[in-house]
Amino acid sequence: MIYAIGDIHGQKAMLDRALLLIAADGGADAPLVFLGDYTDRGPDSRGVIDTLIHGRDAGLDWTFIKGNHDRMFLRFVEEGVTHDPAIKSGLSWLNPRLGGDRTLESYGIVPTAPASYIRDADGLETLVNYPTTEGDLTLQELVALARDRVPEAHRQFLATNPLMHEAKGHLFVHAGIRPGVAIADQVEDDLIWIRDGWLDNHDDHGSMVVHGHTALDEPEHFGNRIDLDGGAGYGRPLVPAVLDDGQWFTLHDDGRRPLRPAG
Incomplete structure (x- = not known):
């Protein structure tokens, strides 16, 4: 069996x-x-x-x-990537439709209001502001916090x-x-x-x-x-x-x- x-x-x-x-x-x-x-x-x-x-x-x-969602999560933490070319809508992994925000919340990065986005020249949803219990974060700040919160064992699990x-x-x-x-x-x-x-x-x-x-x-x-x-x-x-x-x-x-x- x-x-x-x-x-x-x-x-x-x-x-x-x-x-x-x-x-x-x-x-x-x-x-x-x-x-x-x-x-x-x-x-x-x-x-x-x-x-x-x-x-x-x-x-x-x-x-x-x-x-694919495991790869998107890992790429966000490791490289700060928020998009995958397979997503034709241009949505960010952080968008609630894809659910990256819920993943970060499970690691203690808790949102307090909806994130703000703009569309770049290629039509990709680009983060402007991510309100959390630890302040309003830019993309770079959010990635840095995720790297601190996601254990190396979890990253190795997803990578291998x-x-x-x-x-x-x-x-x-x-x-x-x-x-x-x-x-x-x-x-x-x-x-x-x-x-x-x-x-x-x-x-x-x-x-x-x-x-x-x-x-x-x-x-x-x-x-x-x-x-x-x-x-x-x-x-x-x-x-x-x-x-x-x-x-x-x-x-x-x-x-x-x-x-x-x-x-």
Whole structure:
């Protein structure tokens, strides 16, 4: 058996419940793959990362995939970058729609009012003022404070997670793969961001691809891929899943439910 959890997005209480469901189904030592996006939008990104690191350091058979939100968080702390070219709207990672503000709040950088932005010549949302309990901060001041507050262990965790994991004839990845491109030739931006050309593709990819990134109302099986992002970042339940003897199931308080392609 192997278990999997989709996008957590700072929802530590939901993560704790999902881990209890997995422990009840397969034991606390069961192999488990996390599909990335541990941070942003939810209230306790710090607590989520603490939980994941604690499990890893306790020797649990846990595998952590890198997500696009995890990379955005790390780039902000390490480089002061607030934009990713994949975000065509030009929104800043700090914008509540992306949820970086909630991540910083979980590290004790508490906003007291909405941040102020302008659009630069390239249409990118650029921070002017970030009001906090420690004063009104410029971007440079905010980055410096984040570097002070985010533990090095958290930064190393986010920096060293792999982009994919292969097990039991399945490929686990955050967003998906570029159809027609060999697995060895896939690039990071596709693996953590792809939607166009992927979600509507029905090819057999050689392995069943298990991913998150694209939020649904609940996990779904599409025949050639399984999307386990049930929208926890938007307040919907975090639903773990298990592969057992070639069959997928989701886990709930009342037990397992089959996860099969529609029809």
